[in-house]
Amino acid sequence: MPRILWHWLFPPMVLTLGLLLIWRSLALTTLSAALLSLPWLLLMLVLWQHGLRRANTSTDRTIDVILLGGPAASDLMQGHASREGLHQRWLWLADAEQLASWHAEHYRVCGLLLVVNADQPLSAATDPALSAWQRAWQHAQQQLGHPLPAALLVIAAYPAQAGSLQPSNPAIPPATDYPAAQQAITRQGRAMEAESWHSNIENRQQALQNSIALQWLQQHTAEQFLPILLPQQSARGSPALHAIGWMCAGDLTGDSPWQQAANQASHLRLHSLRPANPPQALPLPEALVASFPARLSCPPSLQRLAWLFTTVALFFTAFATSSAWNNHLLIQQSEARLRAFQMLKPTQEPLRGHAAQTLQAWQEHLNSIATNGIPLRLDIGLYQGHALASISNEALRRYQPPAPKREVVRLDSTALFDSGKAVLKPQAKLALQSVLIWLQANPGKRVLIDGHTDNTGNAASNLQLSQARAEAVRSWLVTATTFPITHFAVQGLGDTQPLDSNDDATGRSKNRRVEITLIEPPGNTR
The missing domain is CATH 1.20.58 (Methane Monooxygenase Hydroxylase; Chain G, domain 1)
Incomplete structure (x- = not known):
């Protein structure tokens, strides 16, 4: 997907998903959702504008680079700010502060190459300069957030073809402290010395001089440069040195410390021989950076x-x-x-x-x-x-609702009938008037009229009396209303369902009664 199309489609998609989450998914009130949607909308607009600006000013191409630093990096770059290698672009940083703060979009740093000159006399200014590069190296690794591998290249004047003296395999086990690097140089020196003696050089004197030069250059590197670049004891997160190499840069002068030490030890004059071809521009030490661990990279399209x-x-x-x-x-x-x-x-x-x-x-x-x-x-x-x-x-x-309570009106038989009689008194109409209004208010319900007596007298007579009294009440209600006689049901219960004891007059008075009950007709539910 092209970058510009990506920045046109991706932010609206995120905005829509965020609003769906706020309004349709989160359990928020309308006010809370509105207050949360406003900052989300503003944030998406800001990111959208920023992405469009980046899309219009950048490309999808990512370039691998090797950063060059150190006191003698200019000797290798021959005054150029950058050089194109086989697989990477080489960028020269003239100052250690540039390394500490270096950042460029669409550039992927593969490693750092520190270049020093073995022929320059050691001074009070040389040591602080190399120490500054060591601090910048460590700070740059912290800024990048991942390991920054480095290699050390030592340039020295020597009467051979430019670029020679490079070991066939300059890689060393990653060294984060000085003792590990010193041991790696020792092993590397032995291998290079063996290669030099078994080479096809016809002039054995040249092979001897090469061996001596390598030996003293390695010793000079281990004594003068490595203690500055690497601590005596590694710490967590310390940067690692992955390769060390040496390179011929021209004729010997006989004035450098390593040359003097080599001549005194070997009783040879290394500068007495001249190279077969004059030194040309120094080649890029591709073999050194080949030892850097490969960084996994993802194409921008896959990243998106x-x-x-x-x-x-x-x-x-x-x-x-x-x-x-x-x-x-x-x-x-x-x-x-x-x-x-x-x-x-x-x-x-x-x-x-x-x-x-x-x-x-x-x-x-x-x-x-x-x-x-x-x-x-x-x-x-x-x-x-x-x-x-x-x-x-x-x-x-499983729930069974309780049966609805019946609506019952109890009327005292004394107010309706004379003792032992089943004919309504004239004043009984006053007592039945309220019952009449109640029945007319519930026309959909049927009416049950029960007659009750006390236990005075014969039980059979009491049963007949209670039945007759219930029928008398029904007759009056049928006459006073428009309900048919079938709307009413009557039954005489005699003294079978007393409300109170029949042992005293008060109890017997309560038991003599007429009960009128409203009931639901069959098939009707509430």
Whole structure:
């Protein structure tokens, strides 16, 4: 995907996903969602503009570079700020501070090459300069956030073809301290000396001089340069030296410390011989940087694809987490309503009935969610409403609501009839008037009229008297209303259902009564 198209499509996608998360997934109020959406919108606009500016001013190409530093880097670069190698571009940094703060977009740093000159006399100024490069190297590694491999190149004047004296394999085990580097140089020197003596050089005197030069250059490097670049004891995160090499840069002068030490030890005059060809521009030491560990790189198109998948995965995780939390709250609410219903005993009416109504309303809410479509805040395959509705339905199925209480009016027989009689008194109409209004207010219900007596006298006579009194009341009600006679049912119960004891006058007075009850007709439910 082209960079400009990526920056046109990716931010709106992220913006849309974020707004969906805020408004459709998170359990927020409208005000909270609006307050959260505003900064999200502003942030996406800022990132969008920044991405478009970068897309218009940059390319997708990433260039591998080798950074060159050190007191003698200019000798290798021949005054050029950069040189093109076989696989990398070589960039010269003239000052150690440039290395410490170096950063360039679309450049991938493969490593650092520090160049020193073995022929320059050691002075008070040389040591601080190399120490500054060592500090800049360590700081640059911290700035990059990953290891910055380095190699050391020692340039020395020597009567041979320019670029010679390079070891065939300059790589050493990564050394983060001076003792490890010194041991690596010792092993490297032995290998180079053996190669020099077994080479096809016809002039054995030249082979001897090469061996001596290598020996003293290595000793000079180990004594003068390595103690400055590497600490005596490595620490966590210390930069590592991966290669050490030497390179011929011209004729000997006989004035450098390593030359004088070599002449005194070997009793030879190294500068007496002249190179077969005059030294030309120094070649880039490709063999040194070949020892740097390869860095895994990803093409920009794959990086953008990784960004896309990562973003989608993060938003999916956010949606799934929000859905899981909302379903957790849904389960808690269902459990609270179910527990409130199940904790009440059948005797705790009407509280148990109210709890059943609440549970029924919650079950209808869960069923409506399943019918109308599961919202995003509960979806992502985590919705638990079906199982919760089944549990609530099972609890309600087992619930038996209490039978409705009958509506009963009791009338004192003394106010309606004379003793032992079944004919209504004239003033009985006043007592029955309220009953008449009550019946007319409930025309859909049937009427049951029960006659009751005390236990005075014969039980059979009392049963007939109670039946006659109930029929008398029915007759008056049929006449006073428009209800047919079949709307009323009568029964005489005599003294079989007393309300109180018949041992005293007060109890017997309560037992002499007429009860009028409203009942639901068959097939009618409330």
